[in-house]
Each structure stands twice: as structure tokens, then as C-alpha cells.
Amino acid sequence: MSTSDHSAAPASFAVSVPEVPDADLEMEELDPEQVLSGAPVVTGKVLWESPDGKQLRGIWQITPGVVTDTEADELFVVVSGRATIEVEGGATMEVGSGSACVLREGDRTTWTVHETLRKAYHISLP
Incomplete structure (x- = not known):
């Protein structure tokens, strides 16, 4: 039987459900070349970042x-709203x-x- 060393793993944490749907978010830049239709506005908030900056969790x-x-590379859960994602x-x-949805690094999506979509996510960067 072996034991696992969790010293390098991020600490466990929970975010209560009311905090995710109602959290105040900060404006994020959206490259105008990415917009195909409408005038979407992007907001977000990083809740946790690994010391090396390669793991992010947020809204x-x-x-x-x-x-x-x-x-x-991303795993996310939609908290509210609705969208169609074409890979x-x-x-x-x-x-x-x-x-719940998984996207892979390099996937080109539309x-x-x-309806305004809010998600809780975990991103792994190379």
C-alpha cells in the first residue's frame, strides 16, 4: 500500500452556491476580432491561482x-444562462x-x- 503526497496539490476548498451566481465580477477585455455578432460583454473573477500560474479557478x-x-484545457459547470458551443x-x-463541459487546449470554438451565461471553471495552462 502506498501513500500519496498531497503537498504539491492545491488546498481543498468549497464555494457556496450563492457566491457563484451573485458574485461581483470584473470587466475583461474581449478582442473585437473575436466578436461575430452582437455586443457581448465579458466579466470574470479568479477565485484561486496556483503559485506557478498554471492552474486557475474562477467565475x-x-x-x-x-x-x-x-x-x-478547461472543465466548467454552467451556473446560469444558455449557449451553443461549436468546436x-x-x-x-x-x-x-x-x-458540465470539458474543452481541450487548442480547440477553436464559436x-x-x-442568455447571459455564467460558469464556474478550472483551467490548466501548459
């Missing part, structure tokens, strides 16, 4: 519109409150946001 929100992105050469996903 992200986007208002209705259509945008493109190149993804990082170039891959799946088209309909996501809404309670949906997000059609039907």
Missing part, C-alpha cells in the same frame, strides 16, 4: 452574442444551467450565447 460570464475563441471539427454542445 466567468458573457452576455448574449456570438464570439470565437481558442481554448485552454471546429468536433461537437456542437448545447449548454445551460447545470451542464460560442452563440442565447
Whole structure:
């Protein structure tokens, strides 16, 4: 039987459900070249970042519109809202409150946001 060394792992933590839907978020830049339709506004808040900056956990929100992105390795859960995410050469996903989704680093996506979408995420950077 072996034991695991968790000293390098991030500390466990919980975010209460009321904090995620109602958290105040900060404005984030959205490259105008990414906007295909509408005037979406992006806000977010990093809740935790690893010392090396390669792991991020936080909240992200986007208002209705259509945008493109190149993804990082990400796991997220939709807290509220609704969107269609098209992965170039891959799946088209309909996501809404309670949906869990995994995106891979380098995935080129088109997000059609039907209702302001808020998600809690974990991103792993190379």
C-alpha cells in the first residue's frame, strides 16, 4: 500500500452556491476580432491561482452574442444562462444551467450565447 503526497496539490476548498451566481465580477477585455455578432460583454473573477500560474479557478460570464475563441484545457459547470458551443471539427454542445463541459487546449470554438451565461471553471495552462 502506498501513500500519496498531497503537498504539491492545491488546498481543498468549497464555494457556496450563492457566491457563484451573485458574485461581483470584473470587466475583461474581449478582442473585437473575436466578436461575430452582437455586443457581448465579458466579466470574470479568479477565485484561486496556483503559485506557478498554471492552474486557475474562477467565475466567468458573457452576455448574449456570438464570439470565437481558442481554448485552454478547461472543465466548467454552467451556473446560469444558455449557449451553443461549436468546436471546429468536433461537437456542437448545447449548454445551460447545470451542464458540465470539458474543452481541450487548442480547440477553436464559436460560442452563440442565447442568455447571459455564467460558469464556474478550472483551467490548466501548459
